[in-house]
Amino acid sequence: MTEFMRNSDAFTWAMETDPRLRSTVVTVVLLDRSPDWDQIRQRFDLISRELPMFRQRVVESPPPAPPRWEYDADFDLDYHMRRVAVSGAGTLDDVLELARVAAMQDFDRARALWEATLVEGLHDGAAAVICKFHHALTDGVGGIQIAMRLFDLSEEHYELESLPAAPEVPQPSRLEGYRDSWRYSATLLANVVTGTARQVPQLVYGGVRRPISTLRSAAANAASVYRTVRPLNRTGSPLIRQRGLIRRLGVHEVPRLQLRDAAHRCGGALNDAFVAGVAGGLRIYHEKHGVAVGDLHLTMPISLRTNTDDMGGNRITLMRFDIPVGEADPAKRIKAIHERVGAVRQEKSLPYTQVIAGVLNLMPRWYIGSVLRHVDFLTSDVPGIPVPVFLGGAAVRRQYAFGPTIGSAVNVTLLSYVDTCALGIDVDTAAIPDYDVFHDALVAGFDEVLALAG
Numbered sequence: 001m002t003e004f005m006r007n008s009d010a011f012t013w014a015m016e017t018d019p020r021l022r023s024t025v026v027t028v029v030l031l032d033r034s035p036d037w038d039q040i041r042q043r044f045d046l047i048s049r050e051l052p053m054f055r056q057r058v059v060e061s062p063p064p065a066p067p068r069w070e071y072d073a074d075f076d077l078d079y080h081m082r083r084v085a086v087s088g089a090g091t092l093d094d095v096l097e098l099a100r101v102a103a104m105q106d107f108d109r110a111r112a113l114w115e116a117t118l119v120e121g122l123h124d125g126a127a128a129v130i131c132k133f134h135h136a137l138t139d140g141v142g143g144i145q146i147a148m149r150l151f152d153l154s155e156e157h158y159e160l161e162s163l164p165a166a167p168e169v170p171q172p173s174r175l176e177g178y179r180d181s182w183r184y185s186a187t188l189l190a191n192v193v194t195g196t197a198r199q200v201p202q203l204v205y206g207g208v209r210r211p212i213s214t215l216r217s218a219a220a221n222a223a224s225v226y227r228t229v230r231p232l233n234r235t236g237s238p239l240i241r242q243r244g245l246i247r248r249l250g251v252h253e254v255p256r257l258q259l260r261d262a263a264h265r266c267g268g269a270l271n272d273a274f275v276a277g278v279a280g281g282l283r284i285y286h287e288k289h290g291v292a293v294g295d296l297h298l299t300m301p302i303s304l305r306t307n308t309d310d311m312g313g314n315r316i317t318l319m320r321f322d323i324p325v326g327e328a329d330p331a332k333r334i335k336a337i338h339e340r341v342g343a344v345r346q347e348k349s350l351p352y353t354q355v356i357a358g359v360l361n362l363m364p365r366w367y368i369g370s371v372l373r374h375v376d377f378l379t380s381d382v383p384g385i386p387v388p389v390f391l392g393g394a395a396v397r398r399q400y401a402f403g404p405t406i407g408s409a410v411n412v413t414l415l416s417y418v419d420t421c422a423l424g425i426d427v428d429t430a431a432i433p434d435y436d437v438f439h440d441a442l443v444a445g446f447d448e449v450l451a452l453a454g
Helices: 009-017 038-052 094-106 139-150 174-209 211-229 256-265 270-288 330-345 348-360 363-374 435-450
Strands: 025-033 056-059 069-070 081-085 114-120 127-134 247-255 294-302 316-324 377-384 394-402 411-418 420-428
Touching: 009 348, 009 363, 025 094, 025 348, 038 081, 038 114, 038 139, 038 247, 069 330, 069 348, 094 114, 094 127, 094 247, 094 394, 211 316, 211 348, 247 256, 247 394, 247 435, 256 270, 256 330, 256 435, 270 294, 270 316, 270 330, 270 435, 294 330, 316 330, 330 435, 377 394, 394 420, 420 435
Parallel strands: 081 114, 294 377, 377 411
Antiparallel strands: 025 127, 025 394, 056 069, 114 127, 247 420, 294 316, 411 420
16 A cells, blocks of 8 residues: 555644744765765665655645655656855855755655755865755654765775665556545554454453552543643743744754763763753853743654664654753753653653644644744754764765754754764744854853763
8 A cells, every 4th residue: 555654744744834844854964075976876876765755755645644655756866966066165154054045945845855965165175965854754863874874984985786776666546546545544443443442341441440540540641642732822931932934054062971971970861961051052042131031842852763663764753841941050950851851751642642643633734833833942862973984985074963943943953973962053043033142152051061071
């Protein structure tokens, strides 16, 4: 049967009727010199043959079925891969400007949802590769898995013996689409009936044997689902409230070992120290504007990926909860974040992510947009590649990832590479018009956290 979008991916796809909620991800790979273009092209060709979605487009299905993946009969690798010469002085800022424009542009929805651009002519003969893809293709961890198919572990390029055969592209049929949509709906209904038939006797038995504990369990599950989908009527911040379409990208780097040590000294994990650094930056930014701040609403991706999942793909759920941004003591802030993140990772609603997303897909788009636009900030921690790698014979100096704001004021994504945590900062300029002030505040927030390390 046709491969339909997972409910969570269909949710991110549908909410893009509001362009402020686009789920476009941009990564920047900095290289010490221009790579071999033919080698890079060959690797992307390999990925497009191994992972079907890199040669597929999204096609709407007759309701109530979600959109489906369909092979693009006009797939052209050279459309998705470009080479450009950098303008200006060839600095990182010039590369980030190209990445910023790419992040704001929507995809051609008649084609596969990815692009790769080689930028040459940087200062000192360096180069960069800007990769742009829709979040429906993969999450951060899946993206690293795909990247390892691009990179080599030495300057010597690993030649492929042969490329897999290109997938056969069947002729699309409208009748087939309706038939598969009907089968999808029938299968969904059958699963609901079967699941109900299995659960009801268990609930009745449990209610008779352990009525109090059964009621408590049901109440706990309901409360967890509510916390996952609860409406947000206003931003936590009285300052960063507006939302728009213009983005500003920036970067910052922190030592991974020092950040981890700061976290461990406060009883937390590296992700806790990372979120604490971002929260500290937001507190300082508010202070610079003379505005008091308390708890702010955070969206954080929680990975649901297992060892049995295929390479790539999207295996995350987005959880929303409050963070004590107003806490001035970085050690206390890390401890509080560790407790709250730990509670979120134990939410009873996590196994029902796809069911919840399916219900949200039935909600009016304006309602979903109003909820997401009241989230204050978004953070994502992506464990990257721990060893030096090469792309087309060129050494990778640094990698940055810029996740979508999805209605929040700013998204800060941590992507580690060897012993450096590279922060990709994606700012909505309607919410934060003075980017330089915010960047300085963010650096100061991480300085507070790093000072805790030995």
